[in-house]
Amino acid sequence: MDRREFLKIAGTAVATLAVREGVGALVTEGMKKGKKVVAINGSPNLEGNTHYALSLMGDEFAKENVDFSILSIGREKIKGCIACMTCKETGECPFATDRELEIIEQMKNADAIVLASPVYYGGIAGTMKQFLDKAFYSAGDSFAHKLGASVVTENHSGGSVTTESLNQYLLIRQINVVASSYWNVIKGHGKEAIRADEEGERTIRTLAINIANALKNQ
Numbered sequence: 001m002d003r004r005e006f007l008k009i010a011g012t013a014v015a016t017l018a019v020r021e022g023v024g025a026l027v028t029e030g031m032k033k034g035k036k037v038v039a040i041n042g043s044p045n046l047e048g049n050t051h052y053a054l055s056l057m058g059d060e061f062a063k064e065n066v067d068f069s070i071l072s073i074g075r076e077k078i079k080g081c082i083a084c085m086t087c088k089e090t091g092e093c094p095f096a097t098d099r100e101l102e103i104i105e106q107m108k109n110a111d112a113i114v115l116a117s118p119v120y121y122g123g124i125a126g127t128m129k130q131f132l133d134k135a136f137y138s139a140g141d142s143f144a145h146k147l148g149a150s151v152v153t154e155n156h157s158g159g160s161v162t163t164e165s166l167n168q169y170l171l172i173r174q175i176n177v178v179a180s181s182y183w184n185v186i187k188g189h190g191k192e193a194i195r196a197d198e199e200g201e202r203t204i205r206t207l208a209i210n211i212a213n214a215l216k217n218q
């Protein structure tokens with residue numbers, strides 16, 4: 001039997017099994033399901049520059065009927081990881097607040113995760129980092145094979161280092177990081193300057209379009 005014949009017979013066998021086991025209905029339903037993207041906003045400014053950057057992504061996702069939510073973490077009282085290792089046994093951080101657990105649950109249910117932060121002293125804003133350390137350690141493999149991206153806003157510098165730091169969380173959990181046409185940073189001193197950063201805006205919009213397209217192939 002040649003390869004083509006084998007594949008034909010194997011394909012028929014799988015399809016027959018799927019119908020017999022009722023898997024066919026599940027597969028169809030899964031393909032029709034709307035895709036869901038959650039963005040974690042690490043800024044304490046609920047309507048600030050980082051939220052603005054994420055809202056640009058929201059515009060693009062809306063055009064593609066992608067369900068998009070922005071979840072803010074920057075104002076929460078969040079403890080840092082104390083390396084107790086409890087989450088390795090239980091899959092949950094014993095020090096996580098209800099809000100943290102709720103956000104982690106939404107991340108688990110999403111098809112793509114966006115991590116967004118303002119640059120603070122050349123790095124990730126503190127509260128966001130506290131959250132990410134715990135969320136990604138306790139998550140184990142539950143985020144694996146989702147799509148992901150990082151988005152950053154800055155006054156002047158530190159943006160590309162900060163996006164790389166955010167990407168480390170995605171990469172170590174086997175999340176496929178989606179690219180754009182530049183580093184995903186919007187730059188400017190203050191609200192007006194941030195909104196005038198056309199290249200930054202284009203980069204973030206392209207990122208959202210690339211995520212939406214990649215989700216179509218999932």
Ligand SMILES: Cc1cc2nc3c(=O)[nH]c(=O)nc-3n(C[C@H](O)[C@H](O)[C@H](O)COP(=O)(O)O)c2cc1C
Pocket residue numbers: 043044045047048049050051118119120121122123153154155156157158190
């Ligand atoms: C504590 C603190 C540290 C900051 N450090 C930097 C920095 O290192 N580099 C920079 O370009 N901007 C820095 N900024 C500016 C913010 O990153 C920038 O204004 C960002 O767009 C704020 O986003 P938000 O409005 O979402 O909070 C800092 C701001 C604060 C409050």
